[in-house]
Amino acid sequence: EAQVTQNPRYLITVTGKKLTVTCSQNMNHEYMSWYRQDPGLGLRQIYYSMNVEVTDKGDVPEGYKVSRKEKRNFPLILESPSPNQTSLYFCASSPGTSGNEQYFGPGTRLTVT
Amino acid sequence: AQKITQTQPGMFVQEKEAVTLDCTYDTSDQSYGLFWYKQPSSGEMIFLIYQGSYDEQNATEGRYSLNFQKARKSANLVISASQLGDSAMYFCAMREYYTQSGNTPLVFGKGTRLSVIA
Numbered sequence: 001e002a003q004v005t006q007n008p009r010y011l012i013t014v015t016g017k018k019l020t021v022t023c024s025q026n027m028n029h030e031y032m033s034w035y036r037q038d039p040g041l042g043l044r045q046i047y048y049s050m051n052v053e054v055t056d057k058g059d060v061p062e063g064y065k066v067s068r069k070e071k072r073n074f075p076l077i078l079e080s081p082s083p084n085q086t087s088l089y090f091c092a093s094s095p096g097t098s099g100n101e102q103y104f105g106p107g108t109r110l111t112v113t
Numbered sequence: 114a115q116k117i118t119q120t121q122p123g124m125f126v127q128e129k130e131a132v133t134l135d136c137t138y139d140t141s142d143q144s145y146g147l148f149w150y151k152q153p154s155s156g157e158m159i160f161l162i163y164q165g166s167y168d169e170q171n172a173t174e175g176r177y178s179l180n181f182q183k184a185r186k187s188a189n190l191v192i193s194a195s196q197l198g199d200s201a202m203y204f205c206a207m208r209e210y211y212t213q214s215g216n217t218p219l220v221f222g223k224g225t226r227l228s229v230i231a
Contacts, residue, residue, distance in 0.1 A: 006226055010118055031217075033218060033219075035218075035219075040223060041223065042117075042204060042220075042221035042222055042223045043158075043204070043206075043219070043221040045219075048216055048218060050215060050216070051168070056214070056216065058216070058218060059163040059218075088156060090158060091217070097210070097215060097216070097217040098144075098210045098217065100148075100163040100165065102148070102160070102208070102219055104150075104158040104160075106156070106157050107156045107157060107158070109156070
């Protein structure tokens with residue numbers, strides 16, 4: 001089954017404790033993104049990757065890092081999480097940078113206390 | 114300036130009635146795509162319908178149709194015969210296909226919360 005998986009689905013952590021949210025897709029997609037969703041703001045892009053070893057900042061990259069060592073995986077790293085990073089995070093993938101397909105993972109609900 | 118505007122924070126509709134969720138967009142590109150997603154209370158983003166900027170016909174998917182008015186830059190979602198399970202947040206989004214950076218993110222509106230009443 002074609003899918004995007006994220007882990008963990010829920011996470012409560014404390015300020016400053018490094019964490020990684022994993023994202024994996026099984027569709028051989030080149031383009032992958034991370035979004036965060038906050039009430040009243042919709043979804044905003046954090047980082048994106050157009051292929052292996054090619055990553056760049058989206059609209060709200062501060063406080064996040066990503067890597068793309070393999071095509072299928074695109075982890076999101078919070079080196080020193082802060083309460084303002086409490087949010088719902090979505091990973092998404094697409095076959096390329098054009099087209100009508102954008103697959104979303106199930107979301108990761110992160111709370112930083 | 115906002116690229117996607119959804120002016121209705123919340124809507125109510127009677128079961129079995131049709132409802133229109135508004136979406137206007139702003140772009141100077143000729144090549145773009147418009148998407149609608151549904152987000153139930155469980156949180157996942159469910160793709161509903163897509164309209165390409167060059168598509169001449171309005172997109173339809175089952176009970177969903179997209180009323181695409183290119184000159185007015187509007188892409189309203191019409192849900193026919195509403196069901197209780199349609200209660201959710203609905204997001205309109207746009208993807209511009211030719212950008213300077215090559216990045217083509219989905220840009221989302223702030224959403225409309227639809228409540229279907231029995």
